Amino acid sequence: xxxxxxxxxxxxxxxxxxxxxxxxxxxxxxxxxxxxxxxxxxxxxxxxxxxxxxxxxxxxxxxxxxxxxxxxxxxxxxxxxxxxxxxxxxxxxxxxxxxxxxxxxxxxxxxxxxxxxxxxxxxxxxxxxxxxxxxxxxxxxxxxxxxxxxxxxxxxxxxxxxxxxxxxxxxxxxxxxxxxxxxxxxxxxxxxxxxxxxxxxxxxxxxxxxxxxxxxxxxxxxxxxxxxxxxxxxxxxxxxxxxxxxxxxxxxxxxxxxxxxxxxxxxxxxxxxxxxxxxxxxxxxxxxxxxxxxxxxxxxxxxxxxxxxxxxxxxxxxxxxxxxxxxxxxxxxxxxxxxxxxxxxxxxxxxxxxxxxxxxxxxxxxxxxxxxxxxxxxxxxxxxxxxxx
Amino acid sequence: xxxxxxxxxxxxxxxxxxxxxxxxxxxxxxxxxxxxxxxxxxxxxxxxxxxxxxxxxxxxxxxxxxxxxxxxxxxxxxxxxxxxxxxxxxxxxxxxxxxxxxxxxxxxxxxxxxxxxxxxxxxxxxxxxxxxxxxxxxxxxxxxxxxxxxxxxxxxxxxxx
Numbered sequence: 001x002x003x004x005x006x007x008x009x010x011x012x013x014x015x016x017x018x019x020x021x022x023x024x025x026x027x028x029x030x031x032x033x034x035x036x037x038x039x040x041x042x043x044x045x046x047x048x049x050x051x052x053x054x055x056x057x058x059x060x061x062x063x064x065x066x067x068x069x070x071x072x073x074x075x076x077x078x079x080x081x082x083x084x085x086x087x088x089x090x091x092x093x094x095x096x097x098x099x100x101x102x103x104x105x106x107x108x109x110x111x112x113x114x115x116x117x118x119x120x121x122x123x124x125x126x127x128x129x130x131x132x133x134x135x136x137x138x139x140x141x142x143x144x145x146x147x148x149x150x151x152x153x154x155x156x157x158x159x160x161x162x163x164x165x166x167x168x169x170x171x172x173x174x175x176x177x178x179x180x181x182x183x184x185x186x187x188x189x190x191x192x193x194x195x196x197x198x199x200x201x202x203x204x205x206x207x208x209x210x211x212x213x214x215x216x217x218x219x220x221x222x223x224x225x226x227x228x229x230x231x232x233x234x235x236x237x238x239x240x241x242x243x244x245x246x247x248x249x250x251x252x253x254x255x256x257x258x259x260x261x262x263x264x265x266x267x268x269x270x271x272x273x274x275x276x277x278x279x280x281x282x283x284x285x286x287x288x289x290x291x292x293x294x295x296x297x298x299x300x301x302x303x304x305x306x307x308x309x310x311x312x313x314x315x316x317x318x319x320x321x322x323x324x325x326x327x328x329x330x331x332x333x334x335x336x337x338x339x340x341x342x343x344x345x346x347x348x349x350x351x352x353x354x355x356x357x358x359x360x361x362x363x364x365x366x367x368x369x370x371x372x373x374x375x376x377x378x379x380x381x382x383x384x385x386x387x388x389x
Numbered sequence: 390x391x392x393x394x395x396x397x398x399x400x401x402x403x404x405x406x407x408x409x410x411x412x413x414x415x416x417x418x419x420x421x422x423x424x425x426x427x428x429x430x431x432x433x434x435x436x437x438x439x440x441x442x443x444x445x446x447x448x449x450x451x452x453x454x455x456x457x458x459x460x461x462x463x464x465x466x467x468x469x470x471x472x473x474x475x476x477x478x479x480x481x482x483x484x485x486x487x488x489x490x491x492x493x494x495x496x497x498x499x500x501x502x503x504x505x506x507x508x509x510x511x512x513x514x515x516x517x518x519x520x521x522x523x524x525x526x527x528x529x530x531x532x533x534x535x536x537x538x539x540x541x542x543x544x545x546x547x548x549x550x
Contacts, residue, residue: 038544299392299411306410373400376407 015131026340027349034370034378037349039176041241041322042369043296046282046289049240053278065273067265069097069249073276076283077249081234085208085219087227093254096261097271101206101235101248106132107260107267108202108231108250109168113138117167122153123357124325125172126204139165144359147327150316151180155189162193168200171220174207177356177365178325179318181211184218191223201230206248207321209239209290212298217320221251228253231260236275238321239290240282245275297322300368300375307379308366311386322369325353329362331389338364345388346381393422394431398532401435438531450479450495450527451502453510454488454520465489468515477505488520499523 005013027033044050056062068074074091082088089095098104105128113119115137121129122143133140143161145151153171171190173182182190194201203220211217221227235248250260282289301318308315308326315326328338335352343349350367353360368375392412396403405423409416426432441448457468465483472492473481479493492510496502502521511519527535 035542035544038542040544042544295392299396302413303407303411307407371399372396372403372411376400376403 011135015134026343027347030343030347033343033347033349034374034381035349036366036368036370036375036378037351038367038369039323040243040369041238041293042371043241043293045240045242045245045278046286048285049242049278049282049289052281053245053274056274056277061273061277063273065097065270065276067270068095068261069271070273070276070280073097073280073283076280077251080283081219081251085217085222087219087222087251089251090254094251094257096250096257096264097276098235098248098250098264099268099271100237100246101204101233102128103264103268104231104233104235104248104250104260105129105202105204107263108233108252108256109133109138110136110263111256111260112168112200112202112231114167116165118163118165120158120161120166120169120199122170122172122175124151124175124177124353124360124363125170125356126176127356129170129172138167141166142357142359144357145178145180146359147316147363151175151178151325152182152186153190154186155193158190158193162197162199166197166199168202169194171201171203173203173205174211174217174320176207176321177323177351177353177360177363179321179323181217181320182220183215184223187218187220187223191220191226194229195225199229201226202233203230204233206233206235207238208234210294210297210322211320212294212301213319231256236279236282240279240286241289241293242275242278242282245272245278247271247275247279297368300370300372303372304366304368304375304379307383311383313382313386322367324366324368325360325363326366327363331386333389335361335364342382342385346385348378348381348385393419394426397423397432438533440527440535442527448495448497449499449502450493450524451506452522452524453492453494453506454484454522455490455492455510456488456517456519457490458515458517459489460515468513471513472510475505475509477502 027035074095074097077095078089078091109132113133113136118139118141119133120141120143122145130140141161143153143157145153173180201220205219208217219232221230221232231250231252233250236242236245250257304324305315305317308324312330313326313328315324318324331338335354339350339352351365353363353365393408396408396411405416405419409419457465459465460467469481469490472478472490477494477496479495482491483489484491494502494505496505506519506521510516529535
């Protein structure tokens with residue numbers, strides 16, 4: 001009998017499993033559950049985009065793409081990014097098409113971080129940064145963001161965690177799970193520290209098109225002097241409701257993208273070709289789809305924030321992504337208890353905040369990527385749940 | 390304020406408070422706008438969308454094509470006006486193409502609808518012919534799928550232990 005644990009890489013064995021899964025499994029067993037736990041759009045990919053994917057299959061264009069992605073797509077990414085955020089990247093040397101934003105994050109961390117170097121990770125945030133850092137031998141250093149700062153990263157909190165080993169700062173905004181965004185003035189403040197301490201930055205901007213209110217997203221690479229030390233990660237999943245197509249990209253300085261491409265070439269080869277053909281169409285003709293989806297999310301966001309606050313689950317108004325992050329401390333329950341009781345009693349699934357870092361304890365993540373009818377019903381159930389506590 | 394109409398079209402039971410929050414308006418503004426839409430006839434009514442089959446009511450529905458002779462000055466309107474006032478009639482449309490009016494009719498039995506067509510519709514002055522199509526299964530109505538084969542949210546958590 002093989003002792004598999006002794007055969008497996010010890011670092012992999014030590015990785016903590018993601019905490020999001022458990023409630024989904026419970027939810028899956030129930031008939032009438034409303035899941036506000038899922039981190040993906042409820043919209044299907046716009047039809048004209050799907051059609052381009054289908055057309056590529058019909059034409060039999062089923063071969064590998066170049067490692068970096070089709071030149072046509074890289075050109076469109078470059079145009080689109082410039083049009084939306086005002087920063088130019090050379091499609092030949094500064095764009096890498098990846099299998100979702102996730103691969104771009106992995107490639108970037110592996111390319112930049114040496115063993116023993118520290119990676120600054122604001123939390124609560126998406127669950128992948130810590131494990132991916134650990135796999136490179138890097139040391140994850142968590143920076144806790146706070147509700148009173150609207151879950152923004154502040155220069156003060158950043159400075160406190162910098163040591164001579166600090167290599168990379170991860171900027172996960174607009175933020176999953178809190179919905180926090182960084183305005184220009186906040187980014188300027190961070191850029192100042194980055195400059196002083198000669199840091200590199202991975203700016204995960206996958207939710208960049210989902211910001212609400214009059215101000216649109218500002219990319220970190222548009223801040224003075226930051227393009228040369230930033231790898232921007234973005235993709236098609238959230239912007240164009242294309243999660244299942246698995247397509248993202250990294251933009252950055254040529255020498256970094258070059259090394260990331262080398263790694264990508266050995267690990268992945270190239271992103272799915274069908275998805276790339278569809279993505280070209282999305283970038284060329286998808287602006288109205290983005291606006292439509294953003295408007296829908298925005299209405300739901302207002303409803304859900306207002307209702308939760310009225311119920312006494314205080315939440316700051318999230319300005320990005322499609323999550324609200326209410327504080328549930330007033331119930332006297334832990335995040336896990338709250339979620340577990342809620343799903344068993346009312347068949348509503350949300351995710352405990354501590355799945356996104358210890359400092360998420362006392363909060364839950366509620367995704368509003370669901371229909372208004374489902375959201376209103378879920379809110380009724382949550383209200384009823386609170387009255388029974 | 391088209392979003393107001395879209396929201397009500399999707400769910401007419403949303404309260405004015407909920408609508409106001411979603412649309413970033415005051416409750417009074419929403420009330421006023423709804424009242425204005427009602428007065429103008431933009432909003433003509435509020436109904437529940439009922440799956441009668443599940444309610445145990447085996448009513449029969451038919452779509453009837455009417456060909457009619459247009460009349461001086463009023464064209465098709467005079468016949469349409471007579472047809473739409475029958476209480477069995479749910480909807481009446483003037484159509485382009487091979488026939489003129491499409492009439493949706495409810496009845497308790499097929500015989501009842503047959504009698505309605507024979508005695509009341511076809512006897513109207515100007516009606517040249519009728520063709521009655523009985524509706525066998527209602528898959529989707531008013532934008533809602535009535536008996537979805539797959540009810541569950543197919544999206545899943547991507548993180549497994």
